[in-house]
Amino acid sequence: RYNIETAKSAGFCFGVKRAVEIAEKTAEENGSCYTLGELIHNGSEIARLQKLGVYPIDSPDDLPQGRTLIIRSHGVAKSVTDYIHDKGISCIDATCPFVAKIHNIVSKSECPVIIAGDPDHPEVIGIVGHCRNPDEVSVVRDSDELEKMAELQKFPRQNALIMVAQTTFNSSKWQSCIQVAKKHYTNITIFDTICSATAERQKETEELARRSALMVTVGGKNSSNTAKLAQISQKHCPVIFTQDGSDIDKAAVSELLPLQGGTVGITAGASTPAYIIKEVHRIMSEILNNEEGFDFMAEVDKT
């Protein structure tokens, strides 16, 4: 008899969940709505949202007349919100409050800004776009880049400056950046703006994996945060990595689960929608043929 347990932090983080709910509600009230860029990097969730009337567009200029635009959790540059405002476009800002906090920090700072993050990531582009002086901003991917930047003496050693991190920046890379920054700059103020959602998901995954006979990790094959969850789980038990559950086969499960009972844990990456996690739970219940599976199927049949 197996007990199937899904990690509470599996799937969307607070900020993405919030943005998706805002878009769903707006589409329900107005018939449709448009998001500036895709709300989430997950094709099936985008397709699900489109069925509900939530459509992604690339530019505010593509917004059909009379419709509402949603700014996604990553946030955007100030020039973008100014443009939307000047055009009189109806807009709901679903920027994650943790990202908005970084916008607030950099927009208030009169000194140069170092951002630890990926310069091509929409969140970082948005943060750069809230800095007072774009010429006095440096985005570094890691401590090596920070080291090189410091050696070029872009910012004088003793001048005041601040450093923030992309919310999803890797925490050990961040610690190295802090060390390098403190070595080169004597008057630097560092704001730890890494969001705890990723760390919490990883911690809970590890705790669950430790007491599980098998872990099922759900997420896109190219999702690095899901791969990380699989890697963490693997330290404690065998792991099945699945995109949506359809590729889980019974033979592989029974091979990995020689024990007659125990806990099977389910965790999921940050871009995995709740309905996919539920579907994987259902598939696992069915495969393991426990009562939970039968109950769940009975519920599905009733609907």
Ligand code: F3S
């Ligand atoms: Fe998500 Fe917001 Fe954190 S979008 S990862 S809760 S910064």
